[in-house]
Amino acid sequence: MFPAVILAGGQSRRMGQDKATVTLAGAPLLRHVAHRLSGQTSRLAINAPASPQLDAPFHHLPDTLEGFLGPLAGILAAMRFAAHLPDQPSHVLTTAIDTPFIPLDLAPRLSGALTGDTAISVASSLGAMHPVCGLWPVRLADDLEAFLHSPEKARVKTFLSRHNTAAVEFPTLMTTAGPLDPFFNVNTREDLELAERYMEILP
Ligand SMILES: Nc1nc2c(ncn2[C@@H]2O[C@H](COP(=O)(O)OP(=O)(O)OP(=O)(O)O)[C@@H](O)[C@H]2O)c(=O)[nH]1
Numbered sequence: 290m291f292p293a294v295i296l297a298g299g300q301s302r303r304m305g306q307d308k309a310t311v312t313l314a315g316a317p318l319l320r321h322v323a324h325r326l327s328g329q330t331s332r333l334a335i336n337a338p339a340s341p342q343l344d345a346p347f348h349h350l351p352d353t354l355e356g357f358l359g360p361l362a363g364i365l366a367a368m369r370f371a372a373h374l375p376d377q378p379s380h381v382l383t384t385a386i387d388t389p390f391i392p393l394d395l396a397p398r399l400s401g402a403l404t405g406d407t408a409i410s411v412a413s414s415l416g417a418m419h420p421v422c423g424l425w426p427v428r429l430a431d432d433l434e435a436f437l438h439s440p441e442k443a444r445v446k447t448f449l450s451r452h453n454t455a456a457v458e459f460p461t462l463m464t465t466a467g468p469l470d471p472f473f474n475v476n477t478r479e480d481l482e483l484a485e486r487y488m489e490i491l492p
């Protein structure tokens with residue numbers, strides 16, 4: 290199993306409140322993501338500017354580069370964290386704070402795609418890639434840091450295009466209200482209301 294880092298280093302501008310602390314079905318979003326990752330990872334950390342005021346027993350990782358450089362800055366912090374772990378994992382899993390329905394088989398399926406020359410494995414659903422949800426080789430940390438200093442910097446997809454990347458397609462979740470994208474993204478208050486309704490009807 291690989292370590293995992295929940296990326297919560299964004300500014301939550303659309304939500305207007307730090308998404309790590311937003312409550313869904315009576316629990317912070319962070320709890321939902323951590324719950325869905327439990328059993329899939331060797332250890333869990335959260336990437337955020339400040340340690341969330343939650344009773345979370347997770348390791349806290351601030352970005353290693355300043356200036357809100359986007360999700361890749363969090364992915365770099367995740368790689369640097371993994372590189373210092375005693376078991377020296379080859380890869381680190383990342384996922385966003387605002388996706389409370391992520392697949393329960395996320396890590397094994399992403400890791401199953403790491404064959405041959407494939408360096409990075411990222412999630413996809415309904416034909417769309419979710420580039421912040423992936424398995425990243427720890428050895429690419431210096432390359433990523435150099436990329437973050439280049440003019441193209443922030444775009445995750447540009448970084449992915451520089452490496453052999455596998456996109457792993459995940460099926461929709463079946464609910465009584467129809468299919469639900471497992472990577473449904475809670476960015477706004479309206480998304481949060483929708484997520485509340487989905488929580489009630491998830492099997
Ligand atoms: N470490 C780090 N993570 C980021 C940064 N920007 C976004 N992220 C993370 O990337 C994921 C996707 O972010 P978005 O939902 O697009 O952006 P957000 O900043 O959370 O919210 P908005 O401000 O409303 O766009 C989330 O897990 C964010 O926490 C950043 O500058 N640094």
Ligand SMILES: [Mg+2]
Binds near residue numbers: 385387474476
């Ligand atoms: Mg988002």
